[in-house]
Amino acid sequence: MSALSVARPRRAAPAPERGIKRHLRVVQEPRVRHTLLFAIGYLLVAAGLVFAAVTLNALAAADSVAARTLDGQVVEAERTYARLVAEVASLDDPGRIREVAADQLGMVPAEGVRYLELARNLPADGHVAEAVRIGETTDRVKPVLSADR
Amino acid sequence: MRRARGTRTTRDPYARRSLVALVLYLLAFVAVVVRLVDVQVVNAEHYADQGLRQRTRTVELPATRGRVYDREGEVLATSIHSATIYADPRAYLSEERQINGRNVTIPPVVSAEEAAGQLAPLLQREPAWVAEQLRKDLHFVYLGRQLDWEVGDRVLALGLPGVGRLVEPQRVYPGSRLAGQVVGFTGIDGDGLHGLELQHDVLLRGSPGQLAYERAENGLVIPAGLRELVPASPGTDLVLTVDRQIQHVAEQAALEAVREFNAVGAGVVVLEVSTGDVLAMASVPGFDPNDLSTSTPDQRRNRTVTDVFEPGSVQKAVTAAAALEERVVTPETVLQVPDTIRVGNKTFSDAHEHATQPMTFAEIIEASSNVGTIMVAQQLGEQRLARYLDEFGYGRRLGVGFPGEAGGLVLPVDSWWSTSLPTIAIGQGVAVTLLQAASFYATIANDGIATQPRIVRGTVGADGRLAPAQPAEQRTVLRKDTSAAMREILARVVGGERGTGKRAGLSAYRVAGKTGTARKPSPDARGYSGEYVATFVGFAPAEDPEIVVAVMVDEPRPIWGGVVAAPVFAEVMDFALTHRNVAPSASREDLEAAFDRAHLRAELIAAERAAQSEGPATDAEAPGSPPVGTPSGGDGQPVVGTGAAPAAPSG
Numbered sequence: 123m124s125a126l127s128v129a130r131p132r133r134a135a136p137a138p139e140r141g142i143k144r145h146l147r148v149v150q151e152p153r154v155r156h157t158l159l160f161a162i163g164y165l166l167v168a169a170g171l172v173f174a175a176v177t178l179n180a181l182a183a184a185d186s187v188a189a190r191t192l193d194g195q196v197v198e199a200e201r202t203y204a205r206l207v208a209e210v211a212s213l214d215d216p217g218r219i220r221e222v223a224a225d226q227l228g229m230v231p232a233e234g235v236r237y238l239e240l241a242r243n244l245p246a247d248g249h250v251a252e253a254v255r256i257g258e259t260t261d262r263v264k265p266v267l268s269a270d271r
Numbered sequence: 272m273r274r275a276r277g278t279r280t281t282r283d284p285y286a287r288r289s290l291v292a293l294v295l296y297l298l299a300f301v302a303v304v305v306r307l308v309d310v311q312v313v314n315a316e317h318y319a320d321q322g323l324r325q326r327t328r329t330v331e332l333p334a335t336r337g338r339v340y341d342r343e344g345e346v347l348a349t350s351i352h353s354a355t356i357y358a359d360p361r362a363y364l365s366e367e368r369q370i371n372g373r374n375v376t377i378p379p380v381v382s383a384e385e386a387a388g389q390l391a392p393l394l395q396r397e398p399a400w401v402a403e404q405l406r407k408d409l410h411f412v413y414l415g416r417q418l419d420w421e422v423g424d425r426v427l428a429l430g431l432p433g434v435g436r437l438v439e440p441q442r443v444y445p446g447s448r449l450a451g452q453v454v455g456f457t458g459i460d461g462d463g464l465h466g467l468e469l470q471h472d473v474l475l476r477g478s479p480g481q482l483a484y485e486r487a488e489n490g491l492v493i494p495a496g497l498r499e500l501v502p503a504s505p506g507t508d509l510v511l512t513v514d515r516q517i518q519h520v521a522e523q524a525a526l527e528a529v530r531e532f533n534a535v536g537a538g539v540v541v542l543e544v545s546t547g548d549v550l551a552m553a554s555v556p557g558f559d560p561n562d563l564s565t566s567t568p569d570q571r572r573n574r575t576v577t578d579v580f581e582p583g584s585v586q587k588a589v590t591a592a593a594a595l596e597e598r599v600v601t602p603e604t605v606l607q608v609p610d611t612i613r614v615g616n617k618t619f620s621d622a623h624e625h626a627t628q629p630m631t632f633a634e635i636i637e638a639s640s641n642v643g644t645i646m647v648a649q650q651l652g653e654q655r656l657a658r659y660l661d662e663f664g665y666g667r668r669l670g671v672g673f674p675g676e677a678g679g680l681v682l683p684v685d686s687w688w689s690t691s692l693p694t695i696a697i698g699q700g701v702a703v704t705l706l707q708a709a710s711f712y713a714t715i716a717n718d719g720i721a722t723q724p725r726i727v728r729g730t731v732g733a734d735g736r737l738a739p740a741q742p743a744e745q746r747t748v749l750r751k752d753t754s755a756a757m758r759e760i761l762a763r764v765v766g767g768e769r770g771t772g773k774r775a776g777l778s779a780y781r782v783a784g785k786t787g788t789a790r791k792p793s794p795d796a797r798g799y800s801g802e803y804v805a806t807f808v809g810f811a812p813a814e815d816p817e818i819v820v821a822v823m824v825d826e827p828r829p830i831w832g833g834v835v836a837a838p839v840f841a842e843v844m845d846f847a848l849t850h851r852n853v854a855p856s857a858s859r860e861d862l863e864a865a866f867d868r869a870h871l872r873a874e875l876i877a878a879e880r881a882a883q884s885e886g887p888a889t890d891a892e893a894p895g896s897p898p899v900g901t902p903s904g905g906d907g908q909p910v911v912g913t914g915a916a917p918a919a920p921s922g
Contacts, residue, residue: 186492197438201352201420204335211346211445216519 326485327497333440334477336461337506339454339468341515342548342728346445347454348468348560350461353441354423356394356414362433363405379432386431390414393425416459417441442468448557450518452573453511453726455674456560465571467509467726469674474730477506508731512548517541520846521553524839525822529555532805532827532835538575539839540709541847542819544810547713547722547743549671550818550847552576552706577675579702580804580823583789583832584639584771586698588761588808589711590648591636593659596753599650602633602760608643615689619645619697637763639771639786641697648696656692657684662748663711664721665701671724679703698789705806709821712784712808715757716816719749758783762813774837775807777845779855783816784809784840786832802826807836811844812856820844 212218223229310318339348363383365376387402394401394415404412415422416439423436442457455466463472480503485496525537541551554574558566572578594600609627611620621640635643648656660666666681680702682691694700703711706724714721723743732738749757761783765772771786787806790799805824810816820843822836829835 190492197352201438204349204351205420207346208349208351208443208445211349214345215446215449216516217446217449217523220519 323485323497326487326493327483328486329481329483332480332482332501332503333461334479334503335505336440336442336457337475337477337508337731339475340508340510340731341450341513341518342511342550343514344510345515347450347511347513347515348442348444350440350442352420352438353417354420354426355416355437355439356390356418356423356426357435357437358405358412358414358431359433359435360405360407360409360412381431386434389429389431390426390434393422393429394418442560444560446515446519447559447561449515449522450513450552451557451560452554452571453513453518453552453673454560456563456571466573466674467511470672471509471727475506475509478504480504510728510731510737512543512546512550512726512728513552514550514850516850517843517847518551518553521551521843522555522557524842525553525555525824526557528822528824528827528835528839532824532829534824534827534835536574536825537839538578538705538821538823538825539843540575540705540819540821541843542709542713542724542821544713544716544816544819545722547710547724548728549706549724549726550851551843552726573673573675574825575705575823576671576673577677577704579677579679579704580806580825581699581701581789581792582703582708583698583787583804583806584641585708585785585787585789585806585808585832586696586701587636587639587644588715588757588785589659589663590644590651590656590696591632591760592715592749592753592757593656594632594647594651595756596659596749597651597655600632600647602631602756604632605629606632606635606643606646608635608640608646610642612642612645612693614645614649614693617690617693619693633760633763634769636760636785637767637771638769639764644696645693648692653684653687653692656696657687659748660695660701662721663714664707665703669704669707669710669724671706671726673726677704679707698787705821705823708806708808708823709819712810712821713819714748715754715761716783716810716819717754718751719747719754721746721748758810758813758816761785761809765809771833772807772809772837774833775809775840775844777811777841777848780811780844780848780853781813781856782809782811782841782844783813784837786837788830788832791826803830805830805832805835807832807840809840809844811848812853814856817851817853818844818847820847 336350338346338350341347360383363379363381363386365378368375368377383402383405384398386405387398390396391398391401396415401414404414414434426434427436440461442461444451444454444456451466453466455468455470456464457468458464461476463469463475468475481499481501483497483499485493485498487493521539521541525539528534529537537553537555539551539553540549542548543550552573552575554572556570558570595602600606606629607627608630610623610625611618613619619641621642630638630640630643632643632647634640635647660681666679668676668678670676681695682700687695691700710721710724713724722745725740725743727740729737729739762781764770764785765775765782772782772784775782775784775786784807787804787808789804789806791802791804792798793800803826805827806822808819808821810819820840822839822843824832824835824839827835
C-alpha cells in the first residue's frame, strides 16, 4: 500500500493588510533644537529681570533721596517756624514794647484814664444787643496748634 | 566562588575608596546640614539679629520740649534748633604708613592749629583751646554746643575734615527776665532744673523717637532696606495763670522800689480773687534764663514762695477777722487804748506815742495800733487765735506746686510762751511766704472762702486747645458778714483819715488793704536784727474784690510799709484792674448823673450864650469854669465811669 503522504495543509498565513508595513513606522524628521535661540531668549529674560530689578532699585534709591530731601526740608521748615515763634514772642515782649515806645517814639504813660461802661455793644462793632462777657474777651487762650509744630 | 572572589578582589580598591569617599562626603554633607540647621533653624534669630545689627543704625530723635504760655497764650518758653559743632580729632593726627618697605609719616590734610585758627572766631573761643580739643586722643569732642544755626552753616562751609554739625534743641525764653524765677530753666541737655521747668519736667519733655535704617559698608543708606520710624512724642504745652503784661508791670514796680529805697530785694504777688489764679509773681533781683552764667542762686530764687518773713501788721487783718468771726468785738466796739501794754516780761508799744484814748475796733486796725490789737487778741485767747491761724493755713504749704515752696512757720499753741499771743497777733513770731499773705487776704476778699492758689491753668491738648487743670480747692474760713466787715475796715486803712496805707489809694477804685513793717530775725543769733521788711497786702475794688496784690520790700530805707510798699501796690493794682477790664468803683447811677449834669451844664451854657448875644457877659464865662462836657463831682474830683474807652464792658 502505498501511502500517499499528504502534507498537512498549512494554515495560510493571513494576508497582510494593504498599506500597512508592520516593521516600518513613520519617522518624523527630528526637531531641530535652536539651542542658540533658547540661550539668547534665556539671557534676554534674565537680562530683563536684572534690568527690572536694577530699575526698581534705582527708582527706590531715587525716591529715597527725594524722601531724604523732603525730610530735610521739613526739618528746615520746622527749624524756621520754631525760630520765628521765638522771635515773634521776643518782639512782642511787653518790656521791649515799652522800651521802644518810650525811648524811640517818645511816648509817655497815659494819665487820667476814664472808663465808659456800655450796657451793650454798639451796632457799629458788628454786635447785637448782648454785652460781651469779660471772660470771653480777655481770658481766652489763643489756639495753639501744637499738632502743627 | 574563586572567580567571584577574584572579581571582588579586583573591585576592592575602587569600591573601598568609593565607600570611603562616600562616607566622607556624607559626613561633610551631614556637617553642612547640621551647620545649616544650626544657622537657619536653631540660632536663626540670633544670626539674623547679628546681621541686622551690623547693617542697621538707630538714631534717637529728640522730642520737642513743650512750650510754656501765659494765660493769654503768649509764649514764655519755647525751643529752637541750634547747631552743635563736633570734631573727630583722628582727622588731625599724622599717619604712619609703610610704602615700599619704608615707614612714611603722612601729615593731616589740615593741621590742628590751622583748623583751630579758622574755627576759633566762629566758635568765639581761643584758638589754643580749640587746638587742644583737636589734639585730644578721642574719637569725638564737642567744640561748641547750642550755637546759632548760621554759625553751624559757616563752620560747615570751611570744609574742615572731621568737623561736623549736630542739630540740638535749645530752650529759649523770649521775655528774657520776664517771670524768670517762675518759669525756671533747663540744663544744656534739656532737663528741667528750676522753677516750673523742673516741676513739670515729665510733662514738658515728651518722649524721644527712633529712626532705624540699614546702611552699606561704605555708610550709604540701603534704599530698599529696613526703615523703621518711631516718631518722637512732643512734650505737652503748659498754660500758666500768669498774665505776661501784669507780670511785667509787677517786676518793673518791684525793681523801681528796690532802686529807690536801696532794698536788697522785693516781691510782688497778684491773685485773682474768685479763682485763686496767680496773675503775677515777681521777684527782684531777677535773672535772664537765657544767660545763666551771669546769674547767682540768689537771683534765681522765687522769693515769693521760697522765702518766709514775719508779716508784721499785715497779720492784724487775720487777728481782726478771727475776733469778728468769734464775735469778740464788732467794728464799732470801743476800747480804751494806751500807747503801751505789758504782757509777761515784755512791753509792747504803738508806733507813735499817744495818750490813752477811746478807739473803735475799726479805728484800731485803721491806725494799725499794736496795743489795741493785742488787747483784742487777749480777749480772743490763745486757743481761738491758734485755731484761726490753722484755718487760714499758717505753717502749711499752699500746694501751689512750685519747687522749694515753703509753708511758713508757726509754733504749736502748746509751745507758745506768755508773750506769744501778743507777738503773733501783731505779726511777729510767725512767718509766712508772700503768696500765703496774698492768699489770706484773698480769703477775706472772697467772702471768707479760701481758694487754693494755682499757677498752672492747664495744658494744651492734641487739638491745640486748652485742657483746663483741676479747679482749685475751696474751703470756708469766715462768715460772709465777717468778710464784709473786714473789707470795710481794711478800706479805712487806705481811705480813712488815720489810715496808714493812703499811698495805696487809686483814683478810680476803692482799695482795701493793710500795711506792714516787720523786724527781721537776726540770721546769726536769737532775736531781731536792725533790718525791716516793708509790706502791703490789699485788694480792690473794696466793694466787690477782683484782685489781690501783695508787696514785700526787703530791707528798704525808709522802712515803712505805707511809704515803701504801698506805692508799688498802687501801681500794680491800677494796671491789673485796668488790664482785666474791671469796672471802676462808681455805680451806673453816677454815670447817668454825670451825663445829666453834663447835659444840664451844656444847656445852661447854651442859654447863657444865647443871652450873651443879647446882653452883657455873665459869671458862667469866668475863668475856672469847667469846660462843657467835662462832668465833675461835688468835690471837684473827676467822676469815674465817664469819658473815653476802653469800650469793653465789665461783666
